[in-house]
Amino acid sequence: MSEVSQGSLFGAGGLAPGDAELPGAIEDHPAEVLAEGELEPNGRGGDVVAPGRSAETALPVSEVNAAVRGVLEASFAPLWVVGEVTNWRRVSSGHCYFSLRDESAQISCVIWRSDADRLPTDPEEGMEVCAYGSLSLYETRGQYQLVVQKLEAKGEGLWRLAFERTRRRLEAEGLTDPARRRRLPTLPRRVGIVTSKEGAALHDVVSVIRRRAPWTHILLSACRVQGEGAAREICAALDAVCRHPEVDVVVLTRGGGSVEDLWCFNEEIVARAVAECPVPIVTAIGHEVDVTIVDLVADLRAPTPSVAGELIVPDAADLRVAVRRGSSALAAALRSRARRAEERASRASEHLSDRVVRFVERCGVWLDGLGGRLETLSPLSTLERGYAVPLDAEGHVLRRLGMFEPGDAFRLRVVDGEVAARVDATDGIEAGAREGRERSS
């Protein structure tokens, strides 16, 4: 049957490229043509003429086109074609029409809407692309065409082009302006994370936050982070997490993947949702080399999910250092306050300097109460400068001449220890001059 139709309509061997594909579909169309003509080819009728072989059996144009279309579609398996894009147009129905050409030839191409919608963007005039599709014939015009299902530019050309186009639009609106970037809170109470519940990114961010600042609350707003519909889910998840009144900062994150996997983070609706985020937002998409559109509008871009965790919360160890520093400053402030009072007192009256001694003693008690966190403040600083304190056996300070009896033993507290001493003699107001001569036995 197939041999017959081939012979009658198109001549034997006329379909070189598709020979292998001939059996099957080829039987349908030409066979119908023959059936309509009620012919018995291959000489069984003897006196009948194959359709189209004479003016009497001329075939209508539509039948020829339908037959050629059948042959064309059946003869070629889907194939990749490389060439330059020319005359690209996307019509209101969403279908795209263009031609592929090289130096000497061109092919008409069409991409139906369902496939066209998956393109990151429209190619530019002259862009070299590879198109994958099936050959067919547009019967109305008798024009053969490639019905394209996939279109890829050299390298990542189409993705890059889409990226640049979106970037330019956002830039024109000022959304990528660094001046728009907000500072992150230094110590967030609750971190909102927008990512997939299953991904490694969630685990990475949570681990780092837990390690550095375990008191931080974490709120996951889960969404898909790749594939069709992911962009819309991301926008919804972002919107939802920002409704929580205590979220101070948001991180939008995803682990590494191919350009296609990460593509939703280059989509304009996601970029706009990020730009409109009411609280500061950090993005961490893919690996360090992957820069996406959302990174350009975020308040901060982290190279990886783990780094995002580090940028969002401080390290508890650093905060402990800050507390220690604060407590030292507190002790130092009190000490210098005490010293000022002491200096003023020694210039003024003995009555006041008693207050100073009490004050300094009280300071010491307070500082002891800190359990070693603060540097000990005691009269040591006074002793350091050469003052000595005489103490009796019970540790009472011997303040007045009347408390010393010649021959009494007492202790002299100096900065690095005590000296056993005995009263040699006492004297009136210039007693200070004799202190140096009092020696232990």
Next chain:
Amino acid sequence: MSEELDFEATMAELERIVAALDREELDLDEALRLFEDGVSHVRRANRLLEDVRGRIEELIEASSEEVRTVELAVDVPDEENANAD
């Protein structure tokens, strides 16, 4: 002072106290009282770093009226740095 006082506010208060102590005009009793305050802030700051443990939750619904969450288990190594001093 409320228990809600967070770390940053606590540290800011501590700084304010240190600055006040550095001023000459305070009399000694006032200075000691401030110091006592400062000490309690140091204690509070340390407590905030050590005691509290954040919750990990998943947002399951955020309509305009309410926000609902559930506890979320994320398998992470817990508390490896409690004494990182």
